[in-house]
Structures are given as C-alpha cells and as structure tokens.
Amino acid sequence: MVDEDHSPNPTDPERATDLQELLESHHAAAYGWALNCSASDPGDAADVLQNTYQKILQGRARYGGTSSFRTWLFAVIRNTAAEERRRRWIRGLRLSSYAQKRESEPEESHGGENSEQAERASALQQALAQLPRRQREVLHLVFYQDLTIEAAAEVMRVSLGSARTHYTRGKLRLASLLKSIQ
C-alpha cells in the first residue's frame, strides 16, 4: 500500500531537484486529479496541489517505493484534499455542491474549444456530479488517468474488490446518466 513516511527526508539538494523534476513530469495529471478531489474548483485544486508539493519537497510526505510514484503522488493529493475539506467543513465554509461548480465551469474553461468537445465535457461533468464520490474517483483514475483498477484501489486506499465494485457500478450508472443527458 501507499505510505507517506518510508524514505529519508530529501535534504540532499540533488535529490530535491530530482524530486522536483519528477513532480513536474506528473504535474498536468496531478492537477486533473486535484481538480477531481476539490469538487472541480480550480482555486482549491491549486491550493491542494501546492500543499502537496510542499509536503513532498519538505519531506513531510516521503515516497517509499512500494508503489509507482504516480500512484503514491495521487494518494498524497487525495489525503491533502481530504484535510482541506475537513478544515473547511470545521470552519463552516462548506464548498458548494460539485454539480453547481461543474455546471458553471465549462463556459470559462472550454470557451475556446470546438463545440462538440465542450458539449461532451459538459455532459460528462453533469453525469459525474450525480455519482457518489468513490465511483467518481475510480472512474476518473481509470479513464482520465489511465490507471489500472489495482492502482486506483491503492490511491483510494480501498481493497481491490471494493474498487472493482465501485468501478462496475460507476460505469453502469455513468452510461445510463450519459444516455439520459444526451
């Protein structure tokens, strides 16, 4: 499983640079996952990602090598997003619902793209908004991030069987939702 505290602190500057390069190579995918974990709020996603990078570069989260770096990075992002959510919940500043944000976003982010792709993105966002969190996460990890279900289970910290169940149910539900939206 993924662990945050396995290897020594990256105090070595050379290692820190390597770590930065490694993080940078996964940056786009990490941002996509951070968006998914932050109810698609770009500001929150950036904050989560920044906190994650700080954790890793300061050695507060360490890669143990037991899984792929990407899987481990996604698990750290997920944990950081959960911490942020808890903090906000405690302060009574709950995020507005996933659906509201996802519905308002396409006009800003897909404005310059062709209409077919924008429509697809919008339909998918609407459908995903109606899925439970776990189903949404596993579908994102498999179809967006191209991870295997095993890796998705590691990121989500659930058993493989549980991840498979979420995946199957999520797929069926998403298919019917996309059909109804179209």
Added chain:
Amino acid sequence: MKHVEKQFRDYFDAIRSADTASAPLFHCLVLTPLRRKERAALWIFPGQWIAIGAGAAAIVVAAFFFPGSQHANQASLATNDPLSAICNWTPPSDALLASGTEFWGSSSLTDQLIENESASYESSPSSL
C-alpha cells in the same frame, strides 16, 4: 462493454484537454509561498472579532452588575450548611412558652400586675 469504455475515454479526453490547458504552472506553485486561504477564512464576516469582543465585554459587565446568581449560591450554601442549621434551631417546646399568656386569660391583666409591681419597687426599693 468495450464500446462503452471507448466512449468514456472520449468523454474524459475532452475534460483532460481542458484541464491541461487551465493548469497553473508547476514553478508558480513550487516557488511562490503558500497561499494562505485559511488565514482569510478565519474572517468569517467583517468585524467578526469586534463582535466577539463586544460579547465578551457584555458578559463581564453583566457579571458585575447582576451578581444575583452569586447571592443565590451563597444562600443555598447557607441553608445546606449544618452549622448554621444548628444555630438557627429552636426547640419545639418554645411554642408552649410563647402561648403561656393565653392560659392567664387577658394579657392586659398580667401586664397591669407587672407594671404595678415594678412601680412599687421603683418608689421604695428598700422595702423589699
């Protein structure tokens, strides 16, 4: 099912390309200091701390000017104190003494006798 999966991938590709285009630069996140949204979030509404301070001051003032509850506590302590209960105790036979005059009929007659006796004593104390 393969067709469905292919369809899903197409849909997710649409989102991925949009997310990639809007992603903040890596170096911006790593090099800039942490954005402290939390600090701003502490300010739930403008003047929050003023309202909290005013509330605390009002409680202190209320405690000074309305110490009723403190007295009530002391009174309840006094009634529960066994020492004060002993001091305030009156024997039940006192009731018999208090009602003694009633056995002598009119109290005015008794009073008159006592007055006469005391007057005679004052006039000639040596006669006793």
